[in-house]
Amino acid sequence: MESTTTAGRVVKGIEFAHREGSAPLLLDLYTPAAPKQSGAMPAVVHYHGGGWRTGGRSSLGPHVDTLGLSPIERLADAGFVVASADYRLSSVATFPAQLVDAKAAVRWLRAHAAEYNVDPDRIYAWGDSAGGHLACLVGLTGGSPEWLGRDDSGKPTDVSDAVAAVAAWYPPTDLLHMGQQALPGAVASADDPGSREALLLGAQPAEAPDKAVAASPVTYAGNHAPPFFLAHGTADRFVPPAQSATLAAALEAAGTDVELLLIEGADHMWQLPGQDPAAAAKAAGATIDFFRRQAYQP
Secondary structure: OEEEEOOEEEEEEEEEEOOOOOOOEEEEEEEEOOOOOOOOEEEEEEEOOOOOOOOOOOOOOHHHHOOOOOHHHHHHHOOOEEEEEOOOOOOOOOOOHHHHHHHHHHHHHHHOOOOOOEEEEEEEEEEEOHHHHHHHHHHHHOOOHHHOOEOOOOOEOOOOOOOOOEEEEOOOOOOOOOHHHOOOOOOOOOOOOOOHHHHHHOOOHHHOHHHHHHOOHHHHOOOOOOOEEEEEEOOOOOOOOHHHHHHHHHHHHOOOOEEEEEEOOOOHHHOOHHHOOHHHHHHHHHHHHHHHHHHOOO
16 A cells, blocks of 8 residues: 655555465555655664564554654655564564564565665664564674575575664663563563563573573674664663663674663653653654764765
């Protein structure tokens, strides 16, 4: 389905992969009304949140979606093609299925770069919460031999899954230690029986440490990584802010260009008392600025 907004054209429900035994994976593609420069355009692949068990493409979460900030449309208005992609939820498959799907969306966009006037060297990843976790993993495992891509027929593909930068909002980054970092009064902990993280892994993190480590972005922070932007609220009761701080420190130690934005008093999904949109607006603005700086470096 195609529609037009003030930011440009939107084509919804494009199939980019179809795994055996599950529904087709779809993405929504946003293209700018007026490109900011001649030639191929930069692009962002976006992954939604929802604890890997709920949510859908083109959403920034139920709270942010109600604020009227439209970060995806604003990114398109800034001159970016944006592909917001589905991935298999934990009720359908456990990790690493979600990362396999996230990488497939990057490969699809790169394979169709000429069709949509996308610069294949300026493809970036962005996600919120569970989607931020996937965006981080995409950025940190790009080109790794263990993640060589395969098309839907099972045949290897040589299309790269690498991205040139990553932005992540309140991402889980260290599943093994996440429960220990929960703030007082946390609504959820990774160590809770049947937690979102346990459903992702198919086991409690403490009972399957190898799985938890393999699914944690911090594990791969020593890899050659693209620039990172991490944003987190200091009062997040779902994903501890230490998760972003831990990854930022590991990336910095490895020599990666990393920016960490901590927004004082903000809960998960940038919630502030009285439905104040200030935190969400600040995060959205900083994210768009980060991608602009990456895409239009002199």
